[in-house]
Amino acid sequence: MSTTLSVIGSTGLIGLEFLNSIGEGEYQEVTAITRRQIPSLSEKPFIKQSIHNFDDLESMRNDLKSEVLICTLGTTIKTAGSQERFIEVDLDIPLALAKMAREEGCNTFILVSSIGADAHASIFYSRVKGQLEEALKAIGFPRLHILQPSMLLGDRQESRPGEFIGKLIMQPLSFLIPWKYKPIHASILAAKIRELISSEETGSRTWSGKELFHIN
Numbered sequence: 001m002s003t004t005l006s007v008i009g010s011t012g013l014i015g016l017e018f019l020n021s022i023g024e025g026e027y028q029e030v031t032a033i034t035r036r037q038i039p040s041l042s043e044k045p046f047i048k049q050s051i052h053n054f055d056d057l058e059s060m061r062n063d064l065k066s067e068v069l070i071c072t073l074g075t076t077i078k079t080a081g082s083q084e085r086f087i088e089v090d091l092d093i094p095l096a097l098a099k100m101a102r103e104e105g106c107n108t109f110i111l112v113s114s115i116g117a118d119a120h121a122s123i124f125y126s127r128v129k130g131q132l133e134e135a136l137k138a139i140g141f142p143r144l145h146i147l148q149p150s151m152l153l154g155d156r157q158e159s160r161p162g163e164f165i166g167k168l169i170m171q172p173l174s175f176l177i178p179w180k181y182k183p184i185h186a187s188i189l190a191a192k193i194r195e196l197i198s199s200e201e202t203g204s205r206t207w208s209g210k211e212l213f214h215i216n
């Protein structure tokens with residue numbers, strides 16, 4: 001496919017799952033924007049690893065000259081250390097990079113957001129996620145896909161005890177859980193991202209619940 005892609009959040013559960021799923025020649029150019037080397041991608045030299053200091057977002061401009069920008073970047077409030085730092089990672093950085101990408105001609109933005117994202121939510125996490133969604137809609141990408149998954153499943157390097165316990169309880173009972181709240185495996189989201197890259201649908205679209213599990 002003659003599409004050029006850039007990914008921010010390349011080392012994370014979803015970003016890496018997506019990058020690992022790409023075969024040589026599938027896309028014209030793939031750039032993983034990251035703050036550290038990704039050893040597991042060393043066998044995929046066709047994926048350019050572009051290492052940056054995230055305190056200097058402008059340095060990424062050249063790597064944002066892609067048709068499609070995929071954002072799987074994010075942190076937790078615990079890891080971030082403060083609400084201010086969380087806002088920086090989950091709102092300010094993706095928004096600044098999205099604006100830069102649009103200036104450079106990027107037509108499609110795919111965001112992995114979260115269930116419950118709502119700019120007016122009383123829960124801080126959901127509110128920040130929602131604020132990013134609203135701000136992205138205002139940028140005017142010809143194609144904006146927002147994915148709102150529930151709990152993510154997959155092999156995560158970082159230990160997250162809360163998530164682990166949640167998975168233990170939720171996975172066996174998954175069939176009882178309404179689609180909107182069902183945990184979703186990283187491989188399914190990666191497949192959905194791949195589907196959306198080739199989608200010709202224009203405008204802004206939010207994907208949640210069963211739609212996320214349905215891959216064309």
Ligand SMILES: NC(=O)c1ccc[n+]([C@@H]2O[C@H](COP(=O)([O-])OP(=O)(O)OC[C@H]3O[C@@H](n4cnc5c(N)ncnc54)[C@H](OP(=O)(O)O)[C@@H]3O)[C@@H](O)[C@H]2O)c1
Pocket residue numbers: 008009010011012013014015035036054072073074075089112113114115149150151152153163
């Ligand atoms: N976990 C869940 O169950 C869940 C559920 C719904 C939605 N989500 C959302 O879905 C998205 C993808 O989740 P995920 O689990 O794949 O994320 P993840 O594994 O936590 O990966 C996050 C990515 O963001 C990068 N990042 C974090 N802080 C950064 C910073 N200060 N500067 C630069 N990069 C930074 C990480 O880079 P480094 O590796 O360099 O730190 C990593 O590439 C996130 O926005 C998350 O909030 C998660």
